[in-house]
Amino acid sequence: MDPFVYEALPSRVVFGWGSLDRLADEVDRLGVSRVLVLATPPQRAEAERIAVMLGPRVAGLFAGAVMHTPTDVTETALGVLRETGADATLAVGGGSTTGLGKAIAWRTDLPQLVVPTTYAGSEMTPILGETENGVKTTRRDRRILPEAVVYDPALTLSLPAGLSATSGLNAIAHAVEGLYARDRNPIVSLMAEDGVRALAAALPAIVRDPADREARSRALYGAWLCGAVLGAVGMALHHKLCHVLGGSFDLPHAETHAVVLPHVVAFNAPAAPEAMAALDRALGEGEGDPALRLHRLARAVGAPTALEAIGMPADGIDRAADLAVANPYWNPRPFDRDAVRALIAAAFAGRAPSDPAA
Template sequence: MGLTFSHDTLAQRVLFGSGKAAENLASEVARLGASRIMLIAAEHEAGIAGTVASSINVALHHTEVVMHVPIETANRARAAAVENGIDLIVCVGGGSTTGLAKAVAMTTALPIIAVPTTYAGSEATNVWGLTEASRKNTGIDNNVLPVTVIYDAMLTTSLPVGLSVASGLNGMAHCIDSLWGPRADPINAALAAEGIRALAGGLPAIVEDPEGLPGREQALYGAYLSAVSFASAGSGMHHKICHVLGGTYDLPHAQTHATVLPYVLAFNAPAAPQAEARIASAFGADTAVGGLNALRGTLEAPVALKDYGFRLEDVPEAVSIILPAIPANNPRPATTENLTELLTAAYHGTTPGH
């Protein structure tokens, strides 16, 4: 029958260069002809944001950034943008910062220039996420896709090694979930495999030399590829689980993704032999789970959900919320029983595949 698939490529400009963020931002602001700029950056990243924005005129500094983007936080930022006549959003920071910028763009249609300081990948997707009444809701809206992403590895050197690892494994989760997401296709698979290779090479280099740029450049490159593949393939089982854990139980985003990933991979890999072989090859390992476990050991990655505030008694409720959200095309059918086993193992930190 041959290859048959459909694929959408999102339109976005990417500027990549260490030490070039301020210069690239100024040129993009000029290109877009913006004059009323809203700079979104968390308080703890105000210094970095100030350096990046040193050559542009900022009309509004907004620092109220909250993990998982509560709707109340989003509404205050939206109101501030409207009241100040903003015509461009610049966000400098990680996934929560980008997420807030997206929330503003969703209702105002304002363009975004994203300057990531982590490996979250949100900047390269048209996916938004908002938390309301302890439930994290996500959706797709092309208004939230940043028009430009500016990558500068020097901006990530302030990110501690442990958080760099967790954030990078969040990017890895985008790659792996893309191989069985609702709209998985060969183009996504190619991007995802290269993303795995880049992250698997870059993250150990960060651990070995936290101040060095080569590892961080590779990780940023891999994170971008992971997000592009994920934006096209859609949220698979891993992300459905982590959205519930983050939104309902307020678990930290990157650490939750880093912890849950090997359990989902071990769950799906036996039922997805082509994806399993591609992941294993990208790791340069005999098996996908073995490759990921070896990398996680090298990185001293997050291990157990109990370390981040999840409780064993939360498992039944979490399973009941997650189960209806698992995509119908997931390689292995999810049930109350096997999801309970997965989350219980992730709670304890039992090494998957052993």
């Protein structure tokens, strides 16, 4: 076996049906007394319900989180934090809300709790992506990692099937990059494979029956594993492209991951045979290579398969290619602007994934 380094991240996870009832205990366990509850505008009602459960432990509510964590929204939230005297944050929702909690933690070093209501998985990473003036930048730091995460599958029952599908595919993308990351290791690979396996089986079941409790539980379990994978290893071409596309064109985060993932897998497949074998096992029975099977999975669960369909302008393809190669992430297969442009163009049109260099 090849030598490796594995460093476990110090985040506490409470998982299971009814886990929300333990949230007050988790607040007390952190030694804080006045949490600022964070949410997006659509999640305000859920956040208010949870705030009522916590009673005097809540200092206030800020329901202004949005996609891609714009820095001006963070500054507004920091003003509320100071006004209320909060000594911790509690993010209720998906990646947008979790991102705001991370941005506050980066600036203040205050503790964070997260109650996920989607399958984003970002609550398990010490990674923060922020947008300013149309440019998205990322950083990694232990201060960004939430201290505690309470996973209650009951909170995902109201997540529409379509959003469940794109959110789950977003999580799968985290695990896929972990399988071929430069700093991958056997522990992360096991987590990645099982995370993909859980989500690939659960998402079609959720689309068939959004009230399927077992499928909801398996999907949330898979999202946790996939998020933990991303938190343990570095990112590669897929995440670079999604950061560029999301930050530059304000594309919906999860949908962008769902569209781009099969195309990056097709590009990286020749350079990552072990990762493709693990992905093939995780996706279960089916015909075709992993890239095609991921493309079919997205179609089967009703997720978008074209960047054009989620709002990207045709004249943005060249700009995205330029930005992707300007400050590239490590990738198992080297790439140049022509290869990246071909990949983006295929994803824009919604074509079946193939190696753009073939």
